Amino acid sequence: MWIVGDITVQRVDEVLLPPETGPWLLPGATADVVNRHDWLRPDFADGDVLRLASHSFAVTAGGLRILVDTGIGNGKQRANPAWHDLRTGYLDRLTAAGFAPESVDLVVLTHLHTDHVGWNTRLVDGEWVPTFPRARYLTSRAERDFWSGYDMDEPRRQMFRDSVEPVADAGLLDLVDVPGGGVEVAPGVRLVPTPGHTPGHVAVRLTSGNSSAVISGDCVHHPVQLAHPGITSCVDIDPALAESTRRSLLASLADSGTLLLGTHFPPPTGGRVVTANGGLKFLPA
Numbered sequence: 001m002w003i004v005g006d007i008t009v010q011r012v013d014e015v016l017l018p019p020e021t022g023p024w025l026l027p028g029a030t031a032d033v034v035n036r037h038d039w040l041r042p043d044f045a046d047g048d049v050l051r052l053a054s055h056s057f058a059v060t061a062g063g064l065r066i067l068v069d070t071g072i073g074n075g076k077q078r079a080n081p082a083w084h085d086l087r088t089g090y091l092d093r094l095t096a097a098g099f100a101p102e103s104v105d106l107v108v109l110t111h112l113h114t115d116h117v118g119w120n121t122r123l124v125d126g127e128w129v130p131t132f133p134r135a136r137y138l139t140s141r142a143e144r145d146f147w148s149g150y151d152m153d154e155p156r157r158q159m160f161r162d163s164v165e166p167v168a169d170a171g172l173l174d175l176v177d178v179p180g181g182g183v184e185v186a187p188g189v190r191l192v193p194t195p196g197h198t199p200g201h202v203a204v205r206l207t208s209g210n211s212s213a214v215i216s217g218d219c220v221h222h223p224v225q226l227a228h229p230g231i232t233s234c235v236d237i238d239p240a241l242a243e244s245t246r247r248s249l250l251a252s253l254a255d256s257g258t259l260l261l262g263t264h265f266p267p268p269t270g271g272r273v274v275t276a277n278g279g280l281k282f283l284p285a
Contacts, residue, residue, distance in 0.1 A: 002259060002270050002285070005208025007061045007188055009215075009261065010097045011269050014054040014071040014090045014119075018082050022050030022222070028231035029224050037227055039281050043268060044223045052222060053266040054115055056090075057215055058097050059206065062187030064105040065098075067132070068204050068215050069263055073118025076162060079155040083115060090119060091131075104132040106186060109139040110217030110263065111201040112147055113235070114156070117163045128162045130170050137167050138185055140193070141175040143200025146237075178202055194219040194249060196242025197233060203249065213259035213270075219246055221264050223282035226250060226273060254280055 002009045022029060031048035034040060044051055059066040071090060078084040091101065109117055120137065121128040130137075147160070167173045176183060182192040182205065191202040197218040204215040218233065219242070225231050229247045232239040253260055253273040260282070261270045271284040 002213065002261070003211075004206045004213045004259065005188070005211040007059060007206050007208045007211075007213075009206070009213065009270075010058045011261075011267075012056045012058050012067075012090065012094045012097055012099070014056070015086065015088055016266060017052040017054060017264075019046070019049050021052050021082065025052070025233055025235070026050065026221060026224070026231050027234060028228070029222070033228060033231070034224060037224065037281070040224060043284065044266065044282070050222055050224065051266040052264045053269075054264065055269070056094070056119070057204075057261060057263075058094065058099045059189065060098075061189050061206065061208070064186050065103055066106040066108060066186060066189060067094075067099065067104050067135070068108045069110055069116040069217070070107060070119035070131070072115045073121070073163060075123050076114075076118055077158060078114060080114070083118075091122075101132050102134055104135045107132055107135045107137045108185070108189075108191070108202075108204055109137065109143075110203065110215070111143055111198040112139060112160075112164060113198065113218065114159045114163075116217075116263075117159070120163045121166050128166045130167050130172055133170075133172075135172065137173045138176050138191070139173070140178045140191065140200035140202050142178070142195075143198060143202075144173075144175050146199040194245050196238050196240075196245045197236050199237060211259075212257075213261055214249070214253065215261045215263060216249075217263050219249055220260075220262060223262065223265060223271075226280040226282050229280075250280055259285060
């Protein structure tokens with residue numbers, strides 16, 4: 001658990017991603033690049049292989065229970081073998097953290113990718129129904145509008161059918177206009193535009209008193225990108241914009257004391273961005 005003033009944040013684990021995820025997702029993070037940075041080991045790399053994870057952040061702010069991203073989900077038919085038909089204890093861990101599905105007030109989706117929306121729904125009597133029936137599900141209007149006009153392949157259409165459309169059909173999906181300065185969606189919880197990975201991608205800034213934290217979403221996939229912000233993801237919609245956004249975000253965090261919580265960073269997951277040897281590195285908190 002992390003404490004940000006009066007806000008608390010817990011990581012709710014879904015699954016560690018397999019070793020082949022790193023070379024596929026971040027092809028620029030070669031063995032040579034990873035081996036230059038001893039600080040990545042042992043937490044963020046096994047030897048020269050990146051470690052990545054899927055999890056949610058469970059946030060308590062202003063008396064509200066807020067879930068940021070919902071992972072891959074159980075029993076979903078997925079093209080990626082690592083995500084296909086999972087059977088994890090995610091909901092049990094979420095409930096043990098004090099976030100029983102019926103108690104969640106808000107679900108914030110940083111973007112509409114398969115590994116961030118999966119637990120939006122669960123299978124009940126052969127139908128995909130919202131997992132969090134009392135919650136409002138928030139995503140940026142720009143994100144929803146982009147995918148509405150996108151020529152999707154069948155696996156992505158399937159993801160929308162089982163993990164996004166049931167929420168919209170239930171009247172629980174709220175589209176949020178996110179201006180350049182961001183928008184507050186709960187006390188101390190602000191959506192900040194971080195486009196590039198997807199056009200409507202947002203990070204989540206938490207602020208309480210003199211303390212602050214940023215949940216990265218996929219603006220930053222792995223701590224190696226602090227040292228090498230030019231490393232882009234193979235699934236970035238606009239790699240050049242993703243790099244520019246990442247550089248701006250990391251520069252704003254450097255030596256600021258703000259906690260960075262990486263949406264795919266394996267444990268210990270949270271830390272500070274600090275300057276080191278003319279660049280940046282991640283100092284676990």
